[in-house]
Amino acid sequence: MFKWTKSLETGNQEIDRQHMGLFDMINLLETKKSPEDILKTFEFLEEYIKFHFSTEERLMILSKYSKFSEHRNIHILLVHSFLSYKEQFAAGNLDVTQLHVFLSGWLEQHIKIMDKRMIAEICGQSEIEVSSED
Numbered sequence: 818m819f820k821w822t823k824s825l826e827t828g829n830q831e832i833d834r835q836h837m838g839l840f841d842m843i844n845l846l847e848t849k850k851s852p853e854d855i856l857k858t859f860e861f862l863e864e865y866i867k868f869h870f871s872t873e874e875r876l877m878i879l880s881k882y883s884k885f886s887e888h889r890n891i892h893i894l895l896v897h898s899f900l901s902y903k904e905q906f907a908a909g910n911l912d913v914t915q916l917h918v919f920l921s922g923w924l925e926q927h928i929k930i931m932d933k934r935m936i937a938e939i940c941g942q943s944e945i946e947v948s949s950e951d
């Protein structure tokens with residue numbers, strides 16, 4: 818079970834709230850027993866990952882973040898890996914624990930390095946709305 822710590826805070830409340838939501842959902846994967854329930858959680862998680870990345874990408878565009886394409890490419894790679902894990906699970910070739918370990922490790926490193934660097938660069942632009950509601 819992944820535990821949230823202060824070392825994961827980026828300083829942007831909306832982004833932090835979404836990161837906590839992601840970890841909650843990743844942890845939820847471990848509590849599901851039937852393949853149907855696990856696949857349903859995969860679907861929710863996929864939607865939430867895409868929603869979260871689009872929030873970050875919108876923020877980076879609005880603030881003209883200098884490393885936007887590098888950061889977005891890493892998001893794209895993660896979505897590809899996630900989809901390939903989902904396919905492997907659906908085909909019966911993956912233990913859900915492997916996905917839990919991969920995702921929580923990936924997210925922790927990504928937040929600590931890339932997201933913190935991004936928020937640090939743009940934190941002077943506090944007038945920018947991060948909310949994803951159009």
Ligand SMILES: [Fe+2]
Nearest residue numbers: 873927931932
């Ligand atoms: Fe990110």
